Amino acid sequence: xxxxxxAVKLDEKTAMKYVIRAEDEATKNHKANKNDIVTGxxxxxxxxxxxPVRSFIMYTEALHPTxxxxxxxxxxxxxxxxxxxxxxxxxxxxxxxxxxxxxxxxTSCGFAQKGYTNHSLRASGITTLKxxxxxxxxxxxxxxxxxxxxxxVYQKVASDEKx
Numbered sequence: 001x002x003x004x005x006x007a008v009k010l011d012e013k014t015a016m017k018y019v020i021r022a023e024d025e026a027t028k029n030h031k032a033n034k035n036d037i038v039t040g041x042x043x044x045x046x047x048x049x050x051x052p053v054r055s056f057i058m059y060t061e062a063l064h065p066t067x068x069x070x071x072x073x074x075x076x077x078x079x080x081x082x083x084x085x086x087x088x089x090x091x092x093x094x095x096x097x098x099x100x101x102x103x104x105x106x107t108s109c110g111f112a113q114k115g116y117t118n119h120s121l122r123a124s125g126i127t128t129l130k131x132x133x134x135x136x137x138x139x140x141x142x143x144x145x146x147x148x149x150x151x152x153v154y155q156k157v158a159s160d161e162k163x
Contacts, residue, residue, distance in 0.1 A: 002068040016044045
C-alpha cells in the first residue's frame, strides 16, 4: 500500500472527516479488475482520544517524504523529543519484521508468545465486527473478502455466547 491508497475526505453534510480507500490493489482477497473493487470508509470519532482519522493523519504526516510506501522503517528514536516531524526512514518495513511484530508485542505486554500472530488481528477484528452486528457485506468491504463463506473461519463464538 502507498500513501495514495487512502484519502482523507470531508463529508459536506456533517462537516466530519473520514478516510476512504482511494485505490484498490491486487491481493489474495481481491483482484485488480473493475468488478472486484473494494471500498472502505473510516469515519471520525469526534472528541475521542484515539480517533482513527486523526491517527491516520498523524501517521501519514510522520512518514518519510521521499517514500510513497505506507509501511516504512521507524527511526531509532520513534518518539522524538526535538520536535522532529518525520518518524520514519525511507526504507520499507520488511516481511520478517511484520511477521514477528505480534509475537514481540505480546511478549512485551506480558502475554504468552505462542499463538499471537499478525493474522490474529484480522481474526479478532472480524469477530468483533460480527459481534457488533455488522453484516457480512459491511465486513467484506473492510477486509476485502469476496464471499460470506470466506468470513466464516474468522468468526469465533465466545463461551458466554455458547451458554
